[in-house]
Amino acid sequence: MKNSLSIQKQLQKGFTLVELLIVVIILAILAAIVVPQFASTTDDAKVSSLDSTLSNMRSAIALYRQQHTAYPGNLISSGGVAACTTAGGVLGTGTTANTETAFLDQLAYYSNSAGKTCTARGAGNEFPLGPYIQKREIPKNPITDSNVLAPFSTAGVLGLTTLTAGGGWKYDSVSGQFIADDTNKGYNTH
Known part of the structure; x- marks a missing residue:
């Protein structure tokens, strides 16, 4: 009799199938509520990052326009003076206006008022303006x-x-x- 009582106690220590199903259902309901919240938070973060990136790029473009009376990329960025190479710089390579190359040169390098660019300010500060973005990439x-x-x-x-x-x-x-x-x-x- 004592043995059968201890066997019954051992059998009663676990959870029933119904109890386990209730726990699983509760977890599923919680997951259904929480997962969409994380998804919308991710979308909100992307939109916020988009707004920040647009603001930064538009500010750089506006400042360039203020200092050059033309928007970046509207003029060629190549050419310039020997002072650039004398100072150890490299001249811009945008030989055609309205191209991504001219746009990036004029935002990422030092420039003069004519839009010519150099990776250095020049020996006599011939390229006094810019840069407007940190890297030469969008x-x-x-x-x-x-x-x-x-x-x-x-x-x-x-x-x-x-x-x-x-x-x-x-x-x-x-x-x-x-x-x-x-x-x-x-x-x-x-």
């Missing part, structure tokens, strides 16, 4: 995870009826408009 669009700059627009107005291959950014060198190249959820209107 930051990634946090929504599309791309830093591709669509072919330049010179129309004065950017429209986004279709997404450009690569889906990073769009820029108009006449108006200075810089937008996200993404038609989803109106990100191009930020």
Whole structure:
């Protein structure tokens, strides 16, 4: 009799199948509530990062415009004076206006008022303006995870009826408009 009592006590120490199912159902309900909250937080962080990146790039473009009376990329960035190479710098390589090369040179390198660029200020400070961004690359669009700059627009107005291959950014060198190249959820209107 004593043996059968100890066997019964050992059998009663575990959980029943119903109790386990209730716990699993409660966990599933909690997961269904919590997971969407994390997903929307991630989307909110991406949108916030997009707004910050756009603000930084637009500020750099506006400052360049203020100091040069033209938007970056609107003029060629190559050429210049020997003072650049004398000071150990490298001249910009944007030999054609309205190109990504000229745009990046003029934002990332030192420049003169004519838009000519150099990686150094020059021996006599011939390139006194800039740089406006830290690296010679456009930051990634946090929504599309791309830093591709669509072919330049010179129309004065950017429209986004279709997404450009690569889906990073769009820029108009006449108006200075810089937008996200993404038609989803109106990100191009930020």
